[in-house]
Amino acid sequence: MSKMVRWFGIAVPVVALALGGWALAEEPKKPEAKPEAKKEEPKKDVKPAAAAKDIVDTAVEAKFTTLADLLKAAGLVETLKGEGPFTVFAPTDEAFAKLPKALLDDLKKPENKQKLADILTYHVVKGKVPAAEVLKMDGKTTKTLNAKAEIRFTVKDGKVMLNDKATVTKTDVAASNGVIHVIDTVIMPPGEKKEEPKKEEPKPAPKEEKKP
Secondary structure, rough: OOOHHHHHHHHHHHHHHHHHHHHHOOOOOOOOOOOOOOOOOOOOOOOOOOOOOOHHHHHHHHOOOOOOOOHOOOOHHHHHOOOEEEEEEEEOOHHHHHHOHHHHHHOOOOHHHHHHHHHHHEEEEOOOOOOOHHHOOOOOEOOOOOOOOOEEEEOOOEEEEEEEOEEEEEEEEOOOOOOEEEOOOOOOOOOOOOOOOOOOOOOOOHHHHHHH
């Protein structure tokens, strides 16, 4: 009897463990939760930086009023809106104000269009020449869009002068088709003077012939 009790005491836990294991084995596995897909934020349209304006529009925006007006009168707007690149030594309004008013008015006349164009193109160099390069041109000359004349550079104490008359006061004003350097004086091509145009003397009235 005692052996039976002992056997029963051992058998029951073994059977219970077996049944428990079977139950665990038969328990259906829960599906593993899939990780949530990360929501991609919509890409923002990155707009490219606006290109700098061309030489003419930059001059207008920078308040080079007289220069802009004279470029129109000389028919050079389309030229300086072209592909270029160009380097413009741009006189300020104050620089043009140093010229006699009568001379400026005379240059704006249609019959003097070529003369005005010659003066303005004398301030333009073909190619993009930044200030760092200009500083290396001490004592050198360079061709301008005015095919008849060259300008000469002088560098002293870090200041650049053109033809020993105009001083560069501001550099590297960026444009889409070149660069602008600001000068304080209008430079004239060789042979061109800043004097007021000579006024035509009135012709004397024809003398009336006395009839006999």
